[in-house]
Amino acid sequence: MAKSKIAVFASGTGSNYDAIINQINTGTLDCEVALLICDKPEAEVIKKAKINQTPVFTFNPKQYESKALFEKEIVFELKQRDIEWIILAGYMRLIGPTLLSEYESRIVNIHPSLLPAFPGKDAIGQAFEAGVRVTGVTIHFVDEGMDTGEIIDQEAVRVDLDDTRLTLQQKVQKVEHRLYPQTIQKLITNQNRAIERGTKA
Template sequence: MKRIAIFASGTGSNFDAIIQAVDEGKLDCEIELLVCDRSNAPVIEKAQAKNIDTFIFRAKNYSDKAAYEQEILNICREKEIEWIFLAGYMRLIGPTLLKPFESRIVNIHPSLLPAFPGKDAIGQAFDKQVKITGVTIHFVDNGMDTGPIIEQEAVRIEAADTKATLQKKIQAIEHRLYPSVIHSLLVEEEVK
């Protein structure tokens, strides 16, 4: 059974979806660690309720990104983490983690990349009045939402949509698609 870490910074709705998929037997892995950069993030309580170890840090307490990523890497090695899945983690991953986890760090993003990378992708799409946006799952590289795309699914923006209704539509897809893609990646690796 693969040992995974989830990195998140906020409420953890995709974290919930991954846990639910594991609990329902749709995803065969062990969630060994939550890494979070915000001490008040609701995702922390969710992890603790499931007895998942957490590593919570404040970037400003470290000399640089390499320093806190080295500590994360050490914990991942201790826990024999094989894959990292980002679920609303609001920091770019640097070479300290990218190199040892090459092609094993995956992100979910609420747009059809390369459109609307970075923060508030839903708001960006809504404000530009595009007709279609969506969800992208991609491998993480050293850029912002620039890694190789694994899977995408489109969402139509209707005239009656608000940012809130659009976010709900996108999250519904995320919560179904992300666990499915994670399952495929882990199964694919088993076959190799």
């Protein structure tokens, strides 16, 4: 069976893109990153993609009259490469109906908190300011809301009394970089088993 093709959507440094590529290279994640989608043409993740020879599609949302228009162009790029899964990795935009309808139950996001706690931007900062003793990482399917989709997996991260925002971020990212590739592999494995059985994942 051919390897599943995934597209990573990212807007920043691409640390989770790195983690996914590393797990593919070590053989623990059985898929191909066939496309990187980025809404910030100067983002650091683009440089990483070029080093790893990952095809890149960049766009400036301000150059489009609507989200539907740039998502339609993204869908075209995804279809050209037979993308099966969309993996959001620090993509700082809500997914709209155009992408959701084309990839229903095939869009996955990672969020640095134990949802439903601390949705939205700067979840680590939110948790730190709230003084909670436990936060974590959530991987979930994407729906039309902000961090409201069905939860796939979660893992807690302890907040120690001597943690700073930076040390807490480092602890959360360490979990992200292990848990995200593991979860992607489980989704792909379940999909392949369903295909072999002749059923839909």
